[in-house]
Amino acid sequence: MEKKPSLAFRISRLRARLHDPEWRRYGGLLLSGKLTGIALLAILFLFTNPDLMSFRTFAADAPPVLKGNDIVNPLNTVWTLVAAFLVFGMQVGFTMLEAGFCRSRETVNVLMECIVDTCLCGLLFYAFGFAFMFSHGNGFIGLNWFFLNGAPATYEGSGVAFLAFWLFQFAFADTCSTITSGAMIGRTGFVGDLIYSFFVSGFIYPIIGHWAWGPDGFLASMGTAGNFLPSLGASFHDFAGSTVVHTIGGFVALAGAIVLGPRIGRKFKRDGGGPMLPHDLTIAASGGLLLWFGWYGFNPGSTLSAMDYEGIGRVAANTTLAACAAGLTAMIAAYVMSKKWDVSFTVNGFLAGLVAITCPCYWVSPGGSIILGGIAGFIVVGAVEVLEWLRIDDPIGAVPVHGICGIWGTLSLGFFACGKYGATGPLAADNSAPLTGLLYGGGFTLLAAQAIGSLIVTASTFTVAMLVMWGVNAMGLLRVTEEGERGGLDLFEHGISAYPEYVITTAGQPHAIPHYPSSSPMERHVKQSAGESAV
Numbered sequence: 001m002e003k004k005p006s007l008a009f010r011i012s013r014l015r016a017r018l019h020d021p022e023w024r025r026y027g028g029l030l031l032s033g034k035l036t037g038i039a040l041l042a043i044l045f046l047f048t049n050p051d052l053m054s055f056r057t058f059a060a061d062a063p064p065v066l067k068g069n070d071i072v073n074p075l076n077t078v079w080t081l082v083a084a085f086l087v088f089g090m091q092v093g094f095t096m097l098e099a100g101f102c103r104s105r106e107t108v109n110v111l112m113e114c115i116v117d118t119c120l121c122g123l124l125f126y127a128f129g130f131a132f133m134f135s136h137g138n139g140f141i142g143l144n145w146f147f148l149n150g151a152p153a154t155y156e157g158s159g160v161a162f163l164a165f166w167l168f169q170f171a172f173a174d175t176c177s178t179i180t181s182g183a184m185i186g187r188t189g190f191v192g193d194l195i196y197s198f199f200v201s202g203f204i205y206p207i208i209g210h211w212a213w214g215p216d217g218f219l220a221s222m223g224t225a226g227n228f229l230p231s232l233g234a235s236f237h238d239f240a241g242s243t244v245v246h247t248i249g250g251f252v253a254l255a256g257a258i259v260l261g262p263r264i265g266r267k268f269k270r271d272g273g274g275p276m277l278p279h280d281l282t283i284a285a286s287g288g289l290l291l292w293f294g295w296y297g298f299n300p301g302s303t304l305s306a307m308d309y310e311g312i313g314r315v316a317a318n319t320t321l322a323a324c325a326a327g328l329t330a331m332i333a334a335y336v337m338s339k340k341w342d343v344s345f346t347v348n349g350f351l352a353g354l355v356a357i358t359c360p361c362y363w364v365s366p367g368g369s370i371i372l373g374g375i376a377g378f379i380v381v382g383a384v385e386v387l388e389w390l391r392i393d394d395p396i397g398a399v400p401v402h403g404i405c406g407i408w409g410t411l412s413l414g415f416f417a418c419g420k421y422g423a424t425g426p427l428a429a430d431n432s433a434p435l436t437g438l439l440y441g442g443g444f445t446l447l448a449a450q451a452i453g454s455l456i457v458t459a460s461t462f463t464v465a466m467l468v469m470w471g472v473n474a475m476g477l478l479r480v481t482e483e484g485e486r487g488g489l490d491l492f493e494h495g496i497s498a499y500p501e502y503v504i505t506t507a508g509q510p511h512a513i514p515h516y517p518s519s520s521p522m523e524r525h526v527k528q529s530a531g532e533s534a535v
Helices: 007-018 021-048 068-101 104-134 162-182 190-213 242-260 281-298 309-338 343-358 366-389 398-416 445-474 482-487 489-494 521-529
Strands: none
Touching: 068 104, 068 162, 068 281, 104 162, 104 190, 104 489, 162 190, 162 242, 162 281, 162 398, 190 242, 190 445, 190 489, 242 343, 242 398, 242 445, 281 309, 281 343, 309 343, 309 366, 343 366, 343 398, 366 398, 398 445, 482 489
């Protein structure tokens, strides 16, 4: 076998040949021929297969040409959905607030009512509630989009995806129905609750709400040529629902409390008694703070526009300041009456401020928010005392917080609109026609429009709600039997206690608070040892 030359030998031979001119010429011709062949093959390949080498651009690969709405509408939709999630989270706050302010023996009933009201409201708002409220029809009711059929991709001129807008408004409707149950705690039959909730979520809230928020509602178009009260020259405004959500919910609650009557054993101040104590103020206060957090979806989210960033910031700040002021003024007012720092009044105070700022939050200044919120704190305490004097049993203060302070918030726009802000929009705010209230030189026009709208909505809601409550009561379904109420709704209606491992006594109750009927010898002994008479 022939031995191959070593690497050193081959390198030495190559060096010698490179010094030979004939070999250099031969090597250059050989290398250039090979390079020319490779180049020709490459050119032929590129011309016959341009797609494989990505030298030709497909239409799908071209950079997209984006229009403004291709960016704005998705952003506004995401903003609306985030706000909807926050508003829906308020259901946790409502549930905790009502459960904390009720008595321990009716806690499960509160939990069930809040959960089932939400489920019922969702289906009703899908079937026809949303159609009644937000579709085109006439000045009194919407007549399209039942079961969301025929709905467009986006809602009206907002550019927000239609179903995102639906979800946002469902969360509002659910809030209204939950407000109602708060004044009816402790004596409402569960079937009766389902019936009146059906009417509230399916008819009362969406139809009356259409008047102010519908695309052709007669209050929304009031004061313009060819519409309701054209000579007034101003329409009704309710940015996030002091009237549409809270006044409606509050006055349905008032109708229910009146028709139901007070709980057994409830003795009012003018009769020598006082309110029945809440069973867990920790839960109640935590629920109130959760509601405050959810309000940052309720009010800023009502812009439906992430692009109106200045409006969002202003609304959020105004919401905060009104709540802070109202919480402090309610605490002070309660202290003047009782010489005690009352946490329940303080919680309902900041909730009253939140309700009040809900209508004017877009159009008022931070200073105006503090003033109108502070007034709301005094109003809610006074309204609680008025209900007490009228012998109307409202365990959580739903009527003063939502009903009465909803009216105040609506009217406050007519006083405190600062004359700088007009309307929100999908691209930016339009401040070409700002709202100006009485205290900023705008005269009485806006205040008159607010008063007329509030009066119409309040009176209509209360009248229809009284008819519904009377009807359900006439069927014998609104109030539980005396046996069921005395034994507690949890066991009577649901077969379980919220605290099955606890022994509930009255030992921690102040002497001034009347107690409830009980067959327990231990409870009678506790009352007697505390210097009280057993009931």
